Amino acid sequence: MSPQTTRRFRTAKKIQAAAVALAVRDGLSNVTTEAIAREAGISTRTFFNYYPYKEAALAGPPPDYPSEAAERFVAGSGSLIDDLEQLIEAHLARFLSEREMLAHMFRLAETDAKLGALRNSAVMARRAQMRELLSRRMPRADGRMVEILAAAIIAATNAATKDWLSGERNDFIAAARHNLALILPAAEMLKSTTGRAL
Secondary structure: OOHHHHHHHHHHHHHHHHHHHHHHHHOHHHOOHHHHHHHHOOOHHHHHHHOOOHHHHHHOOOOOOOHHHHHHHHHOOOOHHHHHHHHHHHHHHOOHHHHHHHHHHHHHHHHOHHHHHHHHHHHHHHHHHHHHHHHHHOOOOOHHHHHHHHHHHHHHHHHHHHHHHHOOOOOHHHHHHHHHHOHHHHHHHHHOOOOOOO
């Protein structure tokens, strides 16, 4: 990340933290973009340089995979699961200090349709990114299998995120690793004649 990109990301995160704090304190419907800008110590004009509206600020910057870690994954020569775990760890490690804020944001998204739609869009964007990374790493793989695998990986990390934010699991990265390891046994369930193998 260039210094300018790093600065922009930090400002975007500062705005997100301000937006979430105000929504928790005052209720989302009572929060304005002006109030968020004030809380973040920026001008309203600067706010709009980062986000088009308050719900976008609550959702925060797109949680894309770290570019360097993504490139290492694509070029990796280890087992797919080992290299995938390294990518996911690099991705999730950036959020470890934001547990409380993200928990608030996820709860708000459950009751606000616009924010919920933004969260769902972010999940779909990550799934598309994972599909692209898998395709680049395995260019001769069946595209349908890549799509299914990408969906399973995102489902595994999303489940870990929910467990971590709810307090059910305290080690975010360990929870994600555990869930990734469940993908193969989950697929094996399809071979069961009763569907009750596990």
